[in-house]
Amino acid sequence: MALICVCSPKGGVGKTMLAANIAHGLQRAGRRVLAVDLDPQNALRLHFGLPLAEEAGFAAGMERQVDWRAELRRTACGVSLLPYGALDATARLSLTRAIEADPERLAAPLREAAADPGLTVVVDTAPGVSRALFAVLPLADIILVPLLADGGSVATLPEIESGRFFGRGTMGTIFASKMRFVLNQVDQGRRLSASVTAALMRHLGPRLLGLVAHDEAVAEALACEALLADHAPRSRAACDLAEIVAALDAALPAANGAQGMLAGVGR
Template sequence: MPLVCVCSPKGGVGKTTVAANLAWSLARAGSKVLAIDFDVQNALRLHFGVPLSDGRGFVARSEEHSDWSQSILTTGGNIFVLPYGDVTEEQRERFEDRLARDPHFLQRGLDTVLRYPGLVIIADFPPGPGPAIKAISALADMHLVVMLADTASVSLLPQIENNRMIGQPLNNKHGHYFVLNQSDNRRNINRDVTAFMQQRLGEQLVGVINRDESVGEANASQQSVYDFSPASAAAFDIELISKRIASLLNVTVGNGEVQAPIRTNHY
């Protein structure tokens, strides 16, 4: 059960889109994938075709049910989604307070899915530090940090390198790695930042995703970039990244093993 946390020190970097398409790529390769949303914006579900009007999620129900798997939605195929859900500000505050105060709260909530054999979990987090990213650090197998090919992202590298996200190293298992998103070779600053990041991060940079209009168009149609434009540059880049992550985590995909079904809700 590898758990990959997709995070970033800043917003607007395409983090949720990367998380969703990474989940799609791993599922296409044969893995069962659960995408979990820890961001109050509740946007990850939209990448998997969940209707905008469907406000179900685990945060509101966590006040009554310790097993969050009861809020999993099935999308068909190998991908399952655990949405944050539509919540009030009071519900959000109570949830984050429990994350911060109860060291076993998150473990209890995810226990069922953490024990599911062969499941790959991709968890999307809000930008910057927060109680969820800190609480999950003991459970995570890898952190994937999404940055842009711009100077703002370069200026925020010290937040990761100096352990400012959670006050300690992001990951003590397989470590943390970086993805550089929306790199555009037509722009000098993008080329320069990409070259700098490649030199600075070395093997910690698992891939660069080229700027590609098909990504935004796929998002608008609630599709993966693979379904919308399988021959696009972004689809190729994300597939390479997913293969690198699977290799780092020793994930065996497409093994054909028959497993008990995950309990899900349909939408």
């Protein structure tokens, strides 16, 4: 029904933090949510409290041509999770070759999930471009790009806005129209952060969905393998994320609770 793809040309900007916490927020807002990890770092699962030792996942299953539904995990907060899984370097390369040869291996399950009328899908991706990113982008209702409130992140904006990252053709124009930004790790007490924030607020206008403060509680929640709204519900960043979730919830098609073919997912 609705798909949000969290992506960025740059690493370490908060993609996984954002994907995990908006999936949780949208589920708390009454939606049925599936969180999908397309990043070989396999880190999304940690936000949902899956054991570190748990290695199963979507990618390893794809190698063995297992139905992706068999790899779904029901998390404690109610969000359904499709972890990437742990793959060694050789298996990763062989999977990349298999997807190059047959992109439908990856695109078909994502399309099936996105077609479920009552499901909201949140996808976390690896930094930069990948086959996986280009399989998911055409399905996205919202392409959510976190930026850090620093000079390095600002430098990636021309790459995004010129189409170098998402493509310059008609598809690139469509992707650009779906792009929304979140400014992460904002620290109003620091001169550079405050002036980058002010400049980006002016430049992005309504494409900026919200700001997330730099907040120790974010890293602490991850260290405890917990979601921020559970770990530190009154923290600055949790309040900021709640505002971003409300903006996303309003921008997405209404949750109608319709039962699709994945009716068990997220219930």
